[in-house]
Amino acid sequence: MAETAYWEAIRRAHDEEMANDKLVIAMGEDIGVAGGTYKATSGLFEKYGAERIIDTPISENSYTGIGIGASMTGMRPIIEIMSINFALLALDTLINAAAKIRYMSGGQIACPIVMRTPGGTAHQLAAQHSARLARMFMSTSGLRVVTPRGPLDAYGMLKSAVRSNDPVIIIEHEQMYNLKEDIPDEEFFRPLEGAEVVREGSDITLIGYNYSVHLCLQAAQRLEADGISAEVLDLRALKPLDRESIRKSVEKTHRVLVAEEDEAPVGVGAEIMAVITEDCFYALDAQPVRIHAADVPVPYNAKLEKAAIPSADDVYHGALKVMGKI
Amino acid sequence: MNDADKKCLLREMIFYRRFEDRTFEAYMERKIGGFLHLYTGQEAVATGVLEVARTGQGTDNDYVITGYRDHVHAIKTGAPAREVMAELYGKETGSSKGRGGSMHIFDASQNFMGGYALVGQPFPLAAGLAMGCKHKGTDQIAICFLGDGANNQGTFHETMNMAKIWNLPVLFVCENNQYAIGTHIDRSTAVVDQYKRMCAYDIEASQHDGMDIDVVMEASKKAIDFVRSGKGPYFIEFMTYRYRGHSMSDAKGYRTKEEEAEWHKRDPIKIYTDRLIKAGIIKAADIKAMEKEIDDEIENDIIKFAEESPEPKVEELTKYVLDDNPDPRWVGPLHK
Numbered sequence: 001m002a003e004t005a006y007w008e009a010i011r012r013a014h015d016e017e018m019a020n021d022k023l024v025i026a027m028g029e030d031i032g033v034a035g036g037t038y039k040a041t042s043g044l045f046e047k048y049g050a051e052r053i054i055d056t057p058i059s060e061n062s063y064t065g066i067g068i069g070a071s072m073t074g075m076r077p078i079i080e081i082m083s084i085n086f087a088l089l090a091l092d093t094l095i096n097a098a099a100k101i102r103y104m105s106g107g108q109i110a111c112p113i114v115m116r117t118p119g120g121t122a123h124q125l126a127a128q129h130s131a132r133l134a135r136m137f138m139s140t141s142g143l144r145v146v147t148p149r150g151p152l153d154a155y156g157m158l159k160s161a162v163r164s165n166d167p168v169i170i171i172e173h174e175q176m177y178n179l180k181e182d183i184p185d186e187e188f189f190r191p192l193e194g195a196e197v198v199r200e201g202s203d204i205t206l207i208g209y210n211y212s213v214h215l216c217l218q219a220a221q222r223l224e225a226d227g228i229s230a231e232v233l234d235l236r237a238l239k240p241l242d243r244e245s246i247r248k249s250v251e252k253t254h255r256v257l258v259a260e261e262d263e264a265p266v267g268v269g270a271e272i273m274a275v276i277t278e279d280c281f282y283a284l285d286a287q288p289v290r291i292h293a294a295d296v297p298v299p300y301n302a303k304l305e306k307a308a309i310p311s312a313d314d315v316y317h318g319a320l321k322v323m324g325k326i
Numbered sequence: 327m328n329d330a331d332k333k334c335l336l337r338e339m340i341f342y343r344r345f346e347d348r349t350f351e352a353y354m355e356r357k358i359g360g361f362l363h364l365y366t367g368q369e370a371v372a373t374g375v376l377e378v379a380r381t382g383q384g385t386d387n388d389y390v391i392t393g394y395r396d397h398v399h400a401i402k403t404g405a406p407a408r409e410v411m412a413e414l415y416g417k418e419t420g421s422s423k424g425r426g427g428s429m430h431i432f433d434a435s436q437n438f439m440g441g442y443a444l445v446g447q448p449f450p451l452a453a454g455l456a457m458g459c460k461h462k463g464t465d466q467i468a469i470c471f472l473g474d475g476a477n478n479q480g481t482f483h484e485t486m487n488m489a490k491i492w493n494l495p496v497l498f499v500c501e502n503n504q505y506a507i508g509t510h511i512d513r514s515t516a517v518v519d520q521y522k523r524m525c526a527y528d529i530e531a532s533q534h535d536g537m538d539i540d541v542v543m544e545a546s547k548k549a550i551d552f553v554r555s556g557k558g559p560y561f562i563e564f565m566t567y568r569y570r571g572h573s574m575s576d577a578k579g580y581r582t583k584e585e586e587a588e589w590h591k592r593d594p595i596k597i598y599t600d601r602l603i604k605a606g607i608i609k610a611a612d613i614k615a616m617e618k619e620i621d622d623e624i625e626n627d628i629i630k631f632a633e634e635s636p637e638p639k640v641e642e643l644t645k646y647v648l649d650d651n652p653d654p655r656w657v658g659p660l661h662k
Contacts (some may be wrong), residue, residue, distance in 0.1 A: 025461070051461070057491075060449040062484030069468075070440055071455015073389070075461060094479075096444050105432035106423030106556060107646035126364060142647055160656035165649040193656025240648075242659060 001182040006148075006172070009155035009183060010040040010116070014078065016187060017162045017249045018048055021076065024162055027054040028080030038118065038177045060086050064115070067091035071113045072101070076162050081297075084119035084171065085131045098167040099142030114161040114168045115211055120211055120261055121298055121309050125297065130298035130305075132262040134210065137169045138238040138271065144168040144192050145239040147210035151181040153236065156190025157164045164192060175209040175311035193237050195245035201231030204255040204319055209235040209274055212259040215291075216311035220260075223319055228279050230319060238268060246272065247279045254285040264292040289318045329607045335377060335539065339369045339595050339619050340397045340613075344408060347593060348624050349397070349414055349428075357633075358414045359584040360427050363395040367569035370594035371501050371640075374542025376402040378471055379550055386464075386489055387437040388550075389455040390473040391448045394429035395568075396441025398632075399471055406434030407624075408615055408631040425636045425646065437466075446479025448472055449498070453489045456496035456559075465599025467495040467553045474520055475506025486527040489559040492493035497553050501536065508571045508580040521563040530558050537592045539603070566594075 004012070018024045026041055031053040035042035054062040067077035081087045087094070098111040121130040137145045139306040144166050145271060148154040149318045154172065160169035198213060199220050206216035220230035233249050235242065250256050256276060258269040260315040276288060294308040320326045327335075346364045353362050360628030365372070380388045380401055390403045397414075401407050419429045432440045439455060452470030459466040476482060477500065489496050500520045504511045512657050514563060515521050517519050524531035532550060534545040549560040549574050567589035570577045578586075602608045649657075 024534035025459070039329065056423055057484070057487060057556070059484035059488065062453075062481050062488060065481065066454040066457060066485070066488060069439075070393075070457045071454070072451070073455055073458025073462070076460050092444055092447060093450060101440065102432040102648070103646045104422060104426040105434065105646075106420070106425045107650070108422070108434035109439065110649065144648065160378050160520065162628070162654045166652070189655055191654070192656060192662050193658040194660025196660055198527075220567025236660065 001184055002178050004151045004155070004183045005177065006154050006179045008041045009151035009178040010158055011042060011044070013158035014041055014044055015047070018044065023074060024076045024078065025052045025054060025057050025070070026078040026080065026081045026197060029056055029058055029064055029082050029113055031055060031080050037079070040080065040116070040319050043258065043293060050133060060089040063094055064090035065097065067113050068093055068098045068111050071111045072109050076112055078114045078116060078162060081117035081224040083113060084117045084133050085128055086195055087115070087117050087133070090325060092150060094167070095140050099140050101140060104221060104308055109237050110165045111167050112156065112165050116158070116170045116172060118172040118174045119306065120175060121280075124300055124305055126300040127297035129148055132293070134238055135262050135267045137171070138268060142167070144237070145171065146192050146237045147171045147235065148211060149213040149234050149236070150176070150179055152183050153190050154278055155183055155189055160189045160192050168192060171210055175211055176278055180234040193240055193242060193244040195233050195235045195237070197228045197231060197245070197249065198234045199230070199232040201229040203252045203253055204231045204322055205233055205249040206230045206257050206315060207233045207235065207321060208259045209238060209268065210261070212261050212310070215310065215312045215315045216259050219315035219319055221317045228319070228323055236255065241271070241275070244276050250280045252284055256284070256288045257315065257318050258288070259291040259310060259318070261293055261310060263295045264290055265295060267292060286322050286324060289317045289322050291315050332602055332607055334652070335373065336595070336598050337607065337616055338618070339404070339598065340540070340617060341374065342401070343408055343595060344371050344620050344624055345628070346397065348629065349411070352414070352629070358428065359416065360429070360575050361394070361573045362414070362428050364570045365398045365568070367397050367589070367593070367625040368501055368503060368536065368566045369390070369398065369600070370542050371499065371529070371536045371566055372402050374398045374510070374539040375390050375469065375499055375546040378543050378547040381436070382468065384435060385437055386466065386577035388466050389437045389439055389452070389468040390471070391439045391452050391455065391468065392441055393448060393473060393476065394441050394443045395430050395473070400431040400433060400438050401443070403433070403438040405431060405433035405438050408628045411632040412635050413627045415632040415635070416637065416639045417632060417636040419631070436549070445472065445476040447483035448585045449476070449479070449481045449485035452496050453494050456489070456494040457492065459495055462607045465534065465554055467497060467550065468499045469499060471499045471501060474500060474504065474511055474515070477520055478506070478515060486524065490529050492528045493558040494555050494558065496559045497549055498559065498561045500561065501566055502563055503566050503568045505568070505572070505580070508576065510580065519563070521561060524561045528562050530557070531561040531563070532640055533563040533565065537594045537597060539594060539598050540590040552584070562604070580638070599604065
């Protein structure tokens with residue numbers, strides 16, 4: 001076991017997968033000579049060369065498309081998009097091509113690309129660098145969407161994503177790259193499907209994904225001090241969604257809160273609420289609550305930004321509301 | 327090319343025209359749904375380029391990709407015509423098992439990597455196919471056919487830039503029929519000669535008559551040799567004309583009868599037929615027999631196959647969305 005930062009875990013996965021298979025390449029802005037905005041490919045340009053660690057021009061839609069085209073010949077490109085906001089430029093090739101080619105071709109052609117991109121607010125990056133957008137990818141047929149909450153999944157899910165035959169979107173988070181966790185020294189894989197109970201509890205289920213899992217964990221600690229036992233469920237994968245784990249946890253605790261950093265309308269939380277209504281309506285003892293971002297473009301001003309984005313405190317108070325304590 | 331090959335080539339072009347004409351009829355009979363974009367008039371381009379490209383060798387073929395006007399490109403690359411027709415009929419035996427339709431013909435067994443409705447999308451996909459060839463060290467190339475209208479997409483510029491800086495083995499074939507749907511190139515495009523736009527990317531480029539298949543083949547051979555020898559991308563422009571509307575609902579109100587008549591005088595099949603007759607390779611009477619044989623093949627084999635084939639099963643609606651047999655080590659789920 002070694003304490004590993006999130007960015008180091010991603011770097012290690014790149015390194016191992018590229019050593020394992022020559023068809024694995026990485027492409028993105030500044031990932032090579034500059035080492036990557038979040039250091040996720042640092043040192044790999046020197047090791048694998050310009051043909052496999054490819055610095056791209058600032059042309060998101062087309063370099064994503066080039067990665068997709070390469071994947072149609074059997075290559076396994078890991079495409080980095082510096083910020084999920086810029087992924088909007090690549091939606092044509094991602095959604096109209098990568099997500100649909102297998103289906104449109106009657107199963108003849110796979111597009112085994114991986115797209116890694118950080119979504120979420122950091123510190124005053126303002127509206128055009130703070131989008132989350134998980135809900136948009138989650139609603140697209142033909143994609144897999146995963147949201148590693150820490151180094152263990154960041155490493156293990158990237159390795160699985162490279163080997164999977166489907167296009168996989170990995171949504172990271174600007175605030176998580178320096179998060180540390182002990183991960184095994186031996187090679188391992190973490191599957192691209194299945195939610196995970198990251199904290200056992202009996203009174204309420206707090207459902208999160210990506211960074212909001214950490215808000216749920218912090219809130220759960222405070223709730224414990226109040227004598228409330230909170231279970232925390234990390235969705236891990238938004239597509240396909242593990243409905244079974246949601247049902248199991250809600251049937252156990254009978255109370256539920258969903259925490260997301262995205263805005264609420266037509267969001268991840270809305271989908272989870274629908275799953276709860278359809279699958280475990282009669283298990284509920286109280287009205288569920290959604291904790292989510294304000295429906296505004298993310299403001300620059302620090303106070304406004306804080307007010308726009310959910311915090312552990314918001315999750316805590318939301319849970320108290322579900323529990324009927326406020 | 328010997329006389330028999332030349333006859334074959336003529337027969338192919340006539341076949342493509344009759345094939346497209348027959349799809350028109352089937353569309354009017356409502357046997358074919360959706361949109362239908364026909365290639366009539368432009369036959370010399372795809373036939374000529376692909377005649378000198380590497381086809382007929384399965385997955386060792388050059389990669390071919392194009393837009394939604396894709397039936398002829400698919401067949402010339404190696405997709406069986408009956409499967410293309412069955413696809414138009416939405417049948418399980420179709421090229422894409424009835425999931426794609428007219429605009430999305432695929433045949434991976436021949437490296438025909440699809441028709442796409444987003445006009446600029448094949449540019450980057452083609453460059454990616456070329457990247458795959460280069461990375462694996464094969465001597466295959468990628469060939470991307472698109473119309474002049476596609477050249478005003480951002481992907482055109484982005485891809486040309488990357489194809490050049492990465493020296494990718496890709497041939498861009500611009501089929502300049504002068505209309506972006508219903509808007510003439512003079513009204514949509516600042517630089518009308520498309521090959522001139524390649525100056526901006528320092529990519530080799532040339533412009534040729536797209537109605538004369540001999541010209542198309544000669545120019546394409548040079549371009550393909552250039553690309554295959556590792557010299558990087560090449561952009562080749564062919565001046566051509568689509569006889570029918572953009573798709574089926576198009577009344578062609580944006581162009582004159584005189585303009586159409588001018589282009590019909592330079593019909594690619596007529597030019598080549600006249601040339602072969604003059605050279606004594608074929609007789610006018612042979613053409614009639616050839617047309618009859620083609621019509622019989624289309625009716626008795628191709629249409630019959632499409633008509634009689636089964637439709638996809640509704641129970642298989644969600645097949646092919648993701649890998650249907652994924653390795654559980656990578657996919658999971660976590661708890662099971």
